[in-house]
Amino acid sequence: MTIQQRRRRAIRILASACAIVPTLLSGADRFICTFADKNGKPLNGVESRLVAIDQDDLVGMEPLYRKSGDDGIVEYPQLLPGKYIFEAQLKGYIPMKRVVAAGVDTSLQRTFLKTGEFERLERKALKEMDAGRFEDAVEGLETLVGHYPEDAVLHDALARAYAGLHDLEKALAAARLAQEHNPERFPDSEKAIQRTILQRQGEEALQAYEFEAAEAVFRELREIAPEEPIAYEGLAIACGHQGKLDEAMEAIKRAIELDPDNPKLKEIRGVLENAVGGG
Numbered sequence: 001m002t003i004q005q006r007r008r009r010a011i012r013i014l015a016s017a018c019a020i021v022p023t024l025l026s027g028a029d030r031f032i033c034t035f036a037d038k039n040g041k042p043l044n045g046v047e048s049r050l051v052a053i054d055q056d057d058l059v060g061m062e063p064l065y066r067k068s069g070d071d072g073i074v075e076y077p078q079l080l081p082g083k084y085i086f087e088a089q090l091k092g093y094i095p096m097k098r099v100v101a102a103g104v105d106t107s108l109q110r111t112f113l114k115t116g117e118f119e120r121l122e123r124k125a126l127k128e129m130d131a132g133r134f135e136d137a138v139e140g141l142e143t144l145v146g147h148y149p150e151d152a153v154l155h156d157a158l159a160r161a162y163a164g165l166h167d168l169e170k171a172l173a174a175a176r177l178a179q180e181h182n183p184e185r186f187p188d189s190e191k192a193i194q195r196t197i198l199q200r201q202g203e204e205a206l207q208a209y210e211f212e213a214a215e216a217v218f219r220e221l222r223e224i225a226p227e228e229p230i231a232y233e234g235l236a237i238a239c240g241h242q243g244k245l246d247e248a249m250e251a252i253k254r255a256i257e258l259d260p261d262n263p264k265l266k267e268i269r270g271v272l273e274n275a276v277g278g279g
Contacts, residue, residue, distance in 0.1 A: 029078070029081060029102040030075065030076060030077045030078065030106065031050070031075070031076045031084075031086075031100060031105060031107070031108075032073060032075045032076075032107045033073070033074050033086070033107070033109070034071075034072050034073050034108070034110070035068050035072045035073075035074070035088065035090070035110050035111075036109070036111055037093075037111065037112060037113075038111055038113060038117075038147075042071050043068060043072045043093075043112055044070050044072065045067060045090060046072070046089070046090045046112070047067050047088065047089055047090065048065070048068070048074045048087065048089075049063045049064060049065045049066070049086075050064045050079070050085070050100075051063045051084060051085045051087070052083075052084050053082065053083045053084060064076055074088070079102040079103075080102065081102050082101070083099055083102075084099070084100050084101075084102065085097065086098055086100045086108075088110070090112060092114055092115060093112040093113065093114055093115060094114075094115055094118045094148065096110060096112075096150065097150060098149075098150040110147075112147075113144075113148075118144065118147075121143065122140075122141075122144060122154075122157075125137045125140030125141045125144070125161075128140065129157070129164065135165065137157075137161040137164070138161045141158040142158065152177070152178045152181035152182030152185060153178075153185075155178035155181065156175070158174040159171045159173075159174035159175040159178060160193070162174060163193050163196045163197045163200070164200075166200070171197060172190055172194070174193075175189040175190040175192070175193040176190055191224060191225075195225050198217055198218075198221040198224070199231075199234075202214050202234045206234065206237060206238065209241075211237075211238045211239075214237070214238040215235060215238035217234075218232075218234035222235060227258060228258075229258040229259040229262065229265070232251040232252065232254045232255035233255045233264075233265060235251040236251035236252035236255060236268055236272065240271070240275065245272060245275055248272050249269075249276065252269045253269070256269065
């Protein structure tokens, strides 16, 4: 799956609509956003809009449009209290979209990255993660998240990178942000990260011949992911090495029920059956 397929970034803001001068709302709150490139140069011509999220006082409110000037600033001077979706884009740059609250989020500064540069940095970070170089992946992804903190895809990737470093606290924090920013796409991000970390911890314990520790980890994994074959496979191996053959056989049978076409599981069952017969 390509990066373009993984993320839908396009924000459609009609250029003609940005030329409309809206009727300002009576109220005391204002919202200002300053746009700049990575070198701090103000970005002229950034198209933006505020769309009211359905609330009692904002029902039926038309979107408000603004375009940045030479100073890179867009200003919405009079807003009714409430939450709004703030979207902004500039040709050749990665757009942004986030929720702002009038009277709370009074000002915002955003650095836009060019599309090609963003995608190059993202590809590099993902390659580092695939190669197991999680520290390098985290460094690249943290840089991108700093520019686009509302990007759920970046937070999900960052969660997986921190999971690779066994940093449970930061991995879960990033997973929660991915789920918060895009709950439809990442409804179980936090639980998925827990599964990933536990699986890696269990596998490393097995490789270190720490079978009691591995058993505890795979039991925990089984609790949060009862339909995950790897939880039962790891439990079977850990119990088998400790001579807990009945528990090992029960676990491997369940693993095969969940993944009947996996030949490795049948090999493990054969080894355990031999051990039971030889005992």
